[in-house]
Amino acid sequence: MKAGFWVAPEGEDAAMTVMPIGAEPSLSTRKLNYLATSSAEEMIRRCRRTAMLLPELADALAIQKADQPGRLFDITDFPDDDRELITQTLGEGEVAGVAALPSGVLAHIQEAVMAGVWRVRFTDTDGRLIADYVEVASIPAAVRQACAALAGSISHGPVPAGAMNVMPVLTEIGDRIGRYRDGDPAHIITFSLFPMSPEDMSFLQATLGAGPVQLTSRGYGTCRIIATGARNVWSVQFYNAMDTIILDTLEIADIPSVAIAAEEDFRDSEARLRDIEEAYFK
Numbered sequence: 505m506k507a508g509f510w511v512a513p514e515g516e517d518a519a520m521t522v523m524p525i526g527a528e529p530s531l532s533t534r535k536l537n538y539l540a541t542s543s544a545e546e547m548i549r550r551c552r553r554t555a556m557l558l559p560e561l562a563d564a565l566a567i568q569k570a571d572q573p574g575r576l577f578d579i580t581d582f583p584d585d586d587r588e589l590i591t592q593t594l595g596e597g598e599v600a601g602v603a604a605l606p607s608g609v610l611a612h613i614q615e616a617v618m619a620g621v622w623r624v625r626f627t628d629t630d631g632r633l634i635a636d637y638v639e640v641a642s643i644p645a646a647v648r649q650a651c652a653a654l655a656g657s658i659s660h661g662p663v664p665a666g667a668m669n670v671m672p673v674l675t676e677i678g679d680r681i682g683r684y685r686d687g688d689p690a691h692i693i694t695f696s697l698f699p700m701s702p703e704d705m706s707f708l709q710a711t712l713g714a715g716p717v718q719l720t721s722r723g724y725g726t727c728r729i730i731a732t733g734a735r736n737v738w739s740v741q742f743y744n745a746m747d748t749i750i751l752d753t754l755e756i757a758d759i760p761s762v763a764i765a766a767e768e769d770f771r772d773s774e775a776r777l778r779d780i781e782e783a784y785f786k
Contacts, residue, residue, distance in 0.1 A: 538592045539784045548785060551586040553579075554593065555785045557638070558777060564640040565620060565774035570767045571687070574641020580634075587636065593780065594623060594638070599763055601719030601729075603650040609634070611646035613719070618773035620765035642764040650716040654735040656681060660711040666703035673704075674711060677737060680756040684736050690757035692740075712737060719763050725750075729763050 538544055548555065557577060564575045579587055597615035604610055612625045624644045626635040639645070658678050663671060673693060680691045700708075713733025721727040726743040732754075740760050742751040765773075 539780065544589075544592070544784070547585055547589050551583070551589045553582050553586045554589045555781075557590070558593070558781045558785060561621060561638065561640060562774050562777045562781065565618075565770045565777065568620065568640050568642075568770045570642045570765065570770075574639050574645060576645075577638040577640075578635070579638060580636045582636075590638065591623070594618065594621060598723045599719060599721045601717065603644070603646045604716040605646065605650050606653050611644065611650070613644050613646065615765075616773075618776050619769035620773050621777070640770075642766075643759050647717055647719075647759065651731055651735060654715060654731070654733060656735045658711055658734050660707070664703050664707055666701055667707060668701045668704055669698055670700070670704035670707050673700075673708060677712075677734070677754065677756065681734060681736060684756055686758055688757075690755050690761065692756075693754040695752045695754075721762050723762075727762050729760050 539548075557579070560577065564577075568574065579590060582590070594616035597617045597619060599613070599615040601613050602610055603613065608629045610627050612627065614623045615621070616623065620640060620642065622639045622641065622644050624637045624639050624646060625633060626637075626646075628634050658674065658681065660674060676693065684691075695705075715731025715733050715738075717729075717731040719729040721729065725745070726747070728739075728741045728743070730739045730741075731737075732739060736756055736758060738755045738757065738760050740753045740755045740762065741749050744750050
């Protein structure tokens with residue numbers, strides 16, 4: 505049996521390059537209390553657009569629902585200092601990734617330390633920044649937009665020699681895709697519960713194909729969430745500290761729950777953001 509459903513060609517990890525948000529080191533290597541430094545005090549005095557943005561974000565969080573569209577805040581034309589201060593203020597949360605839109609535009613996604621607040625930067629086919637947003641949502645709209653054009657059914661060729669259980673799995677996936685409606689509970693197929701030969705896994709990969717979204721969640725351990733080429737079918741793999749797969753699943757859902765902000769996250773993030781505004785921006 506292969507190590508997991510989603511195995512890149514020749515066993516190499518699939519590349520997921522996220523556009524750097526700022527020039528500073530990652531959150532894990534820089535001080536968490538940047539806003540308390542003298543450098544931040546001077547920047548805050550200069551960056552009034554950031555000071556005006558924060559209460560708007562908090563107001564949006566106060567009314568945001570998990571099952572409703574989010575709200576975008578365009579910061580593309582903000583001065584560089586303002587956008588850097590926004591980067592420092594929001595920080596880097598658990599979820600990051602990329603979504604390739606049908607137009608060829610690539611959305612680079614980074615959750616803030618306040619769950620339900622996202623930084624989304626769009627680059628064109630030449631890698632040039634074309635838009636920069638802060639979004640309040642359960643998941644950025646770009647993720648759903650990228651998946652909207654995926655096929656709503658699956659088809660396949662002859663089953664290869666050596667296959668064992670791939671056909672029942674494909675039948676189950678096809679049935680669940682056809683019956684799935686937005687808001688339905690996720691249906692999870694766990695590969696550790698039944699034997700799958702290498703031929704099974706290769707044929708399953710080839711049939712489903714690669715999709716346009718890759719996300720990584722680093723909450724309790726690492727979880728990699730990858731869209732397949734079939735609508736609402738996701739590879740969701742959990743890894744331990746040694747980067748070994750400990751749970752390998754396919755999830756039939758709109759968006760896997762491990763990647764999205766829950767209702768209570770919006771309220772908690774609102775309170776946290778208002779505390780930051782009160783402490784440093786007034």
